[in-house]
Amino acid sequence: MDLSGKRILLIISGGIAAYKSLDLIRRLRERGASVRPVMTAAAQEFITPLAVGALSASHVYTDLFSREDEQDVGHIRLARDCDLVLVAPASADLLAKMAHGLANDLASTILLASDRPILVAPAMNPKMWEAAATKRNIETLRTDGVHMIGPMRGEMAESGEAGVGRMAEPLDIAAEAIHLLGVGTGPLAGKxxxxxxxxxxxxxxxxxxxxxxxxxxxxxxxxxxxxxxxxxxxxxxxxxxxxxxxxxxxxxxxxxxxxxxxxxxxxxxxxxxxxxxxxxxxxxxxxxxxxxxxxxxxxxxxxxxxxxxxxxxxxxxxxxxxxxxxxxxxxxxxxxxxxxxxxxxxxxxxxxxxxxxxxxxxxxxxxxxxxxxxxxxxxxxxxxxxxxxxxxxxxxxxxxxxx
CATH class of the missing domain: 3.40.50.10300 (CoaB-like)
Structure with missing residues (x-):
C-alpha cells in the first residue's frame, strides 16, 4: 500500500530535528500523499516556511490569528480536512501541550480539535526525554490513543551528547503512516x-x-x-x-x-x-x-x-x-x-x-x-x-x- 490520495497534515515543531521534516515531506509525497504543513514559531527558527512550502507545494500555515488563513481554511477545518495528523518533530513542549489539552497556538489548537488519527515522532535531548514530566505526558498521550514512533538512540546535535532522543528516520515515519492509514485492510480488519x-x-x-x-x-x-x-x-x-x-x-x-x-x-x-x-x-x-x-x-x-x-x-x-x-x-x-x-x-x-x-x-x-x-x-x-x-x-x- 502507498499513500495515494491520502491527505497528511504535518505539524513541524521546534528543534534541530526540524531539518528532517524537509526529507519527510519528500518521502510522503513520493508515496502519493498530499502534505499540508503547519509550523510553530520555534520551528521557523530552524527551517524556513519558504523551504517547507517549496517541498510540499502547499501553503504553510503558521499563525492562529491570521485573517487570510482563517478566511481561506480555518484551524478547525485544518484539524479535520485530513486523513492523518503527523507531528514531526514533536518537541517536549508540544507533547506537554497535547497531554494537558492546551491550545495557545495554531499547532496545539489543531491537535486539540482534531478527530483524526495522530502520529507523533518525538525528538529532544535525552535528559528531557527521561524527565519525569515527559514520561507522565507520554503515558497520558498513549492512553489517549496517540500513536508514537521513536525516539531512537544515537548521537545528539549537542557535542558529546548521546542517548534516546533522536527523531525516527523519515523513511520509517512514512512507513508508519502507511501502516496507520492501512488499518482496516487485511484478514483481521475490524477485529x-x-x-x-x-x-x-x-x-x-x-x-x-x-x-x-x-x-x-x-x-x-x-x-x-x-x-x-x-x-x-x-x-x-x-x-x-x-x-x-x-x-x-x-x-x-x-x-x-x-x-x-x-x-x-x-x-x-x-x-x-x-x-x-x-x-x-x-x-x-x-x-x-x-x-x-x-x-x-x-x-x-x-x-x-x-x-x-x-x-x-x-x-x-x-x-x-x-x-x-x-x-x-x-x-x-x-x-x-x-x-x-x-x-x-x-x-x-x-x-x-x-x-x-x-x-x-x-x-x-x-x-x-x-x-x-x-x-x-x-x-x-x-x-x-x-x-x-x-x-x-x-x-x-x-x-x-x-x-
Whole structure:
C-alpha cells in the first residue's frame, strides 16, 4: 500500500530535528500523499516556511490569528480536512501541550480539535526525554490513543551528547503512516486484539523486585504482526528496554495486578494473546523504605502471595474473547506442561517453548515453539521471534476465519 490520495497534515515543531521534516515531506509525497504543513514559531527558527512550502507545494500555515488563513481554511477545518495528523518533530513542549489539552497556538489548537488519527515522532535531548514530566505526558498521550514512533538512540546535535532522543528516520515515519492509514485492510480488519508482553516487577521495597527474565521481544513482535494484518491492537507491556511497536496502542504497567486490571478493562475483544512472563508471586507486604542489610543479622524473610492468573482470568471470563492464546515457558516436559495449561486455563492455543538457559530464548532473538491445541501439537522450526510472530498472526487469522 502507498499513500495515494491520502491527505497528511504535518505539524513541524521546534528543534534541530526540524531539518528532517524537509526529507519527510519528500518521502510522503513520493508515496502519493498530499502534505499540508503547519509550523510553530520555534520551528521557523530552524527551517524556513519558504523551504517547507517549496517541498510540499502547499501553503504553510503558521499563525492562529491570521485573517487570510482563517478566511481561506480555518484551524478547525485544518484539524479535520485530513486523513492523518503527523507531528514531526514533536518537541517536549508540544507533547506537554497535547497531554494537558492546551491550545495557545495554531499547532496545539489543531491537535486539540482534531478527530483524526495522530502520529507523533518525538525528538529532544535525552535528559528531557527521561524527565519525569515527559514520561507522565507520554503515558497520558498513549492512553489517549496517540500513536508514537521513536525516539531512537544515537548521537545528539549537542557535542558529546548521546542517548534516546533522536527523531525516527523519515523513511520509517512514512512507513508508519502507511501502516496507520492501512488499518482496516487485511484478514483481521475490524477485529480487536489484546496482547500482553514483557515481565512484571513485583516490589520488595522501593529498590528491589521479583521478576521473570523476559525482554518483551516476542510479545511486541506479535502485537505488531496482528496490527499489520489489520487488527486494532492494544499491547499491555511490563517494564522492557525495547521501543513500543509501530501501529499499536501501548499501555505500560509494572505489577501483575496492574496488568490484570488493564486486560480486563479492555474486554470484550476478539483476540487475546497472553505472552507476558507474569511473576507468579508477589511480596505480601512490600516495604516502604529500602530494607537495609545489617551486620550479624539474618536476611529478612519474605512472605509471598500468589499473583492473579491473567490467562485463566481471560479464558474463563464472561466476556471471553473469541480466540485466547497463551504462552507456556517451560524448562522441562514442554508439551505435557503446555497441554495441562491449555486444559486448566481455558485457552484455545498454547504456544509452548523451552526457555532453559542453554536455549537462549529468554532475552534472545530466536525462538522455537510448539503449538498446542485440543486437536494435537505442532512443532515449528527454529525461527526469529519476528518470524514466529508473523506465522502465529496468520494462524490466528485463519482460525477466526474458520470459526
Amino acid at each position: 480487536t486484539a489484546i496482547v500482553t508482553s514483557g515481565p512484571t516487577h513485583e516490589p520488595i521495597d522501593p529498590v528491589r523486585y521479583i521478576a521473570n527474565r523476559s525482554s518483551g521481544r516476542q510479545g511486541h513482535a506479535i502485537a505488531a504482526a496482528l496490527a499489520r494484518l489489520g487488527a486494532d491492537v492494544t499491547l499491555i507491556s511490563g517494564p522492557v528496554a525495547i521501543p513500543d511497536p509501530s501501529g499499536v496502542r501501548t499501555i505500560h504497567v509494572e505489577r501483575a495486578e496492574e496488568m490484570r486490571d488493564a486486560v480486563v478493562s479492555r474486554l470484550p475483544t476478539d483476540i487475546a494473546v497472553m505472552v507476558a512472563a507474569v511473576a507468579d508471586w508477589r511480596v505480601a507486604a512490600s516495604a516502604n523504605q529500602k530494607i537495609k542489610k545489617r551486620a550479624d543479622e539474618a536476611p529478612p524473610s519474605l512472605e509471598l502471595a500468589e499473583n492473579p492468573d491473567i490467562l485463566k482470568t481471560v479464558g474463563h471470563h464472561p466476556q471471553r474473547p473469541k480466540l485466547v492464546v497463551g504462552f507456556a515457558a517451560e524448562t522441562q516436559d514442554v508439551e505435557a506442561n503446555g497441554r495441562q495449561k491449555l486444559d486448566r486455563k481455558g485457552a484455545d492455543l498454547i504456544v509452548a517453548n523451552d526457555v532453559s538457559p542453554e536455549s537462549g530464548v529468554m532475552g534472545g532473538t530466536i525462538n522455537r515453539v510448539k503449538i498446542i491445541s485440543m486437536s494435537g501439537a505442532e512443532d515449528w522450526p527454529e525461527m526469529t521471534k519476528d518470524e514466529v510472530a508473523e506465522r502465529l498472526a496468520a494462524l490466528i487469522a485463519s482460525r477466526l476465519s474458520a470459526n
